[in-house]
Amino acid sequence: MMSLPLFLMSDEQRKFLRDRQAQAIQRRIPLAVPWDAEMKWQPELTLQAKTYKPRSLFDVPASNARDVNDALLEETIHSPKKTFCYIERRLKRGAMLENASGQKRGNIMWDGPIVVPSLHERSPHHADFWASVPWMSITPFELMTLRSGTKRAKGRTLVVGLGLGHQLIEVSKRKQVKELVLVERSQELVDWLLPRIKPHLGCELKDVVIGDAYKKLPKMKADVALIDIFPRYGFNKFEKLVSVNERLNEWVPVACPNIKSLWCWGSAQLKD
Secondary structure (H helix, E strand, O other): OOOOOHHHOOHHHHHHHHHHHHHHHHHHHHHOEOOOOOOOOOOEEEEOHHHOOOOOOOOOOOEOOOOHHHOOHHHEEEOOOOOEEEEEEEEOOOOEEEEEEOOEEEEEEEOOOEEEEEEEEEOOOOOOOEOOOOOEEOOHHHHHHHHHHHOOOOEEEEEEOOOOOHHHHHHHOOOOEEEEEEEEOOHHHHHHHHHHHHHHOOOOEEEEEEOOHHHHHHHOOEEEEEEOOOOOOOOOOOEEEEEOOOOOEEEEEOOOOOEEEEEEOOOOOOEO
């Protein structure tokens, strides 16, 4: 019953859902703890809103819209060619977002309102709309699932996928990193966001390589490559879809002989 969208629910079903949400808020809000970037994953995590302050890249009014396509024009910032959209969504007290760690799934709740910066791309299905699911958003889920990659960074490190720059910034602060290189497919995204990200970097960005990571990385040399180019969290691997014959396709690993260690966002397997 609870898997139904709201508009298909009966009045009784909607009331049951509202009551259950209210009970969850009443039970969990007193348990709220301060946000800590190193905190461990839990199936239910309740945070103090005043301690969660994600980095903002633009001065834009926070939006109450549930979907980026419903936001007011002044609540969004568009890239020059309008391929990307930046928005900061305001979530109310008791709002819940997903959280995950490997195969484990859970959720996060706040004891007050918060703002979540998000980056959206144009919908692949309709040029007049943005994809409702963000390419990246600064939520605890994203920050916690990027940590393991950041902690592997050392020597010459490639950060593959710019997003909102969180991992690039965190990697740049590590003393073990001697050379930092960004690999990003979109020149537009780099031109638009990198100038706003650079002031937060802890070391110099040695180079920016524009192009398809599947073509660029096999030719590159590095101690570590942190690859965050996947549209969803799961058991991601650095693989490419190839045609075996007219009826069969399969995923095969992409060989990167001169990169010592590969980490993929959401991956259960790493190359060392």
